Amino acid sequence: MKEKKEKLVKGNEASPKKRSPLTYTIVGGIGLIAFILILAVVIALMSGKPSKKTAEKVVKSYIEAMNDADGDKFLNTIDPEGYIIFQEEGEKKFDKNYKDKKDYIKEYLEDHDYDDMDEAKESLAATFKSTYKYTSSEYSVKQITSVAKSSRSKNIKVVKAKIKYKNSYSSDTKTMKFYLMKVKGKYKVVGMER
Numbered sequence: 001m002k003e004k005k006e007k008l009v010k011g012n013e014a015s016p017k018k019r020s021p022l023t024y025t026i027v028g029g030i031g032l033i034a035f036i037l038i039l040a041v042v043i044a045l046m047s048g049k050p051s052k053k054t055a056e057k058v059v060k061s062y063i064e065a066m067n068d069a070d071g072d073k074f075l076n077t078i079d080p081e082g083y084i085i086f087q088e089e090g091e092k093k094f095d096k097n098y099k100d101k102k103d104y105i106k107e108y109l110e111d112h113d114y115d116d117m118d119e120a121k122e123s124l125a126a127t128f129k130s131t132y133k134y135t136s137s138e139y140s141v142k143q144i145t146s147v148a149k150s151s152r153s154k155n156i157k158v159v160k161a162k163i164k165y166k167n168s169y170s171s172d173t174k175t176m177k178f179y180l181m182k183v184k185g186k187y188k189v190v191g192m193e194r
Contacts (some may be wrong), residue, residue: 050180050187052144055159058187059178060141063163069133071125079183080121081105082190086179091152091191098155136167145175155181156190 050058058077065073085097085104097104105117114120142162150156159178164171179191 049147049149049157050159050182052147054187055147055157055178055180056141056144056161058180058189059144059159059161062178062189062192063139063141065128066132066139069129069131069135071129074128075121075125077189078124079181079188079190080117080124082181082183082188083124084108084120086156086191091150091156091179094153094190095155137165138167139163139165142173150179157181157187 061073061077064070065077081101082094082098085101086094088108089097105120109115109117109120112120112123114123140163142164144159144161146158146160148158150158157180159180160175161178162173163176164173166172174194177193178189179193180187181190182188
């Protein structure tokens with residue numbers, strides 16, 4: 001009797017299902033697609049250039065500072081050390097000098113008779129304010145036309161934007177270049193060309 005029970009118990013056990021090769025192909029295909037998507041996202045994030053939306057936000061902040069002739073807004077949109085180095089050295093020599101920015105800025109402060117970086121920032125803000133305070137032009141961002149890596153610098157991203165400016169005499173649109181750099185997770189302006 002015991003043998004019959006064992007046979008019955010064994011007979012009631014479900015036999016493992018055999019999976020068809022089609023099932024493995026589908027699961028493998030889905031896994032491969034997921035891997036490719038994740039890899040694409042990682043590569044996009046590693047490319048290091050801001051999205052058009054991010055670039056537009058930074059450029060608009062800079063333009064607002066111009067319109068308001070606001071030195072504090074200006075300082076919030078720039079990386080002061082990078083801005084100084086870009087103004088002094090340009091795009092081509094930027095990386096080398098930014099890498100050694102501590103020594104470069106120390107020498108810059110001495111050459112310009114600034115006691116510290118705060119004094120240099122105040123001077124940058126005052127110069128910016130005086131440049132835009134007495135202009136009757138109003139600026140606005142029409143469109144970000146391109147966001148690209150610089151061909152001369154590994155750290156700089158070049159944003160081309162159509163900027164509309166108007167005053168009491170005329171109105172026009174021109175393309176301006178903004179040079180951005182990622183500093184502590186945020187993009188900051190280090191230079192601008194009209």
